Amino acid sequence: MNQSMFIVWRESVEALLVIGILQAWVSQQGRGNGLVRYLWTGVVLGLLLSGLLAVLILFAGQAMSGAASEWFQAALALVASLLMVQMVGWMHRHGRTLKHDLHRHADGHLARRGGLGLLLLAMLAVSREGSETVVFLYGAGLRLQGQQLGLFAVGSALGLVLAVLTIVALHGSRRFISWQRFFGISEVILLMLGAALLVSGIERINGQLLALDMPEWVYSLAGEALWDSSDLLSDSHGLGHFLAGVVGYRATPSGIILVAGIGYWLAVSRWLRPQAAGNLPCAN
Template structure:
């Protein structure tokens, strides 16, 4: 539930920000009402494209049974993790100039293609955010069933409500939190969630490897835990469950889990350092 709420909240805020920037641009144009209809047509088409992707992924997951389905879900979870990291790096590079880029694209497309150009810009922007949301949600909820899946859906709905409230708050006052602080905080949470999804994906892959005829060292790497801290902080409930869902914490980590987390944060830290240096 927490994962779906955060994913929908964060992605919806970014989508609403893009729509708000385009709306502000339209309000300054002489044909504002006509362009507004093209904008919202693009938004609706973007949402439909995202819904189609969601349906395709759900169909593919249902069509595959047994090991094939497990490998598919593990692969989608891994893709979701990598996309989250890629999005953080993209925002570091392009976030500060996002408004100027959108306005420039709107001017150019409107000059060349009129309202259809604005429709296409809105379609691409919304479908990109929507597609990311679909992939992230599928990766985070691929292992859920029954009541847990229902709570996951409720979390997504709450995230949508929170996104609307967040945008209203950010537009009404800058004293509590600014856009830059919001994106900085959300990027930290995205990187933590990406780590959690990466661990979940590797565990799914490890489960499939354990079912195969593999050398003994593979079973040792994947199946044997280095320690058991369940008595201090269980990963099945309470704070431990939150850390497990948002940061990849495991009370009984295997060698693969520890190596994956260490390698992940090493690469992410190195990448952020390079991006920071390049921006100076």
């Protein structure tokens, strides 16, 4: 529930921010409701494209069985992890110029294609955020069943409500939290969720490797736990279970999971360090 709520919240805030910037741009063009209709048609089409992707992913997952399904789900979890890191990096590079870039693209599309250009821009922007959300949610929900899936869906709905409230609060007052601080905090949480998805994908790969005829060292690396901290903090309930879903904590990690986790944080810190100054989306 926590994973789905945060994912939908963060992605919806970004989508609503983009829509708000484009809506403000449209209001300055002096062309009545014509451009508004193009804008919201693009938003609806972007949502439909995201929904189509969700259907295709679910269909592909259900059509496969056995090892093929496990490899497919592992690949989606790893892709979701990579996309989270890529999204954080994108905001670091383009956060300060987001409003300017959207206005420039909107001017160019309007000059070349009229309202259809604005429709296309809105559709691509919304479908990008929606597609990321679909992949993230699929990757995060792979291990859930029964009642957990119901809570996962409730978390997604709460995330959407929180996104609307967040946009209203951020536009209405900067006293408690600024755009820069909001995106900074949310990006840290996204990177932690990316680590959790990475661990989830690697665990599925480990399971498939253990079923193959592999050298003994592979079985040791993928299947043997380096330690067992369940007595101190179990990953099956309470705080440990929460950390397992949010940061990928495992009480009995294998060598592959440990190496992947350390490598993930080293790579992320090295990649994002030079871009740390750019984290300020222009929302005004």
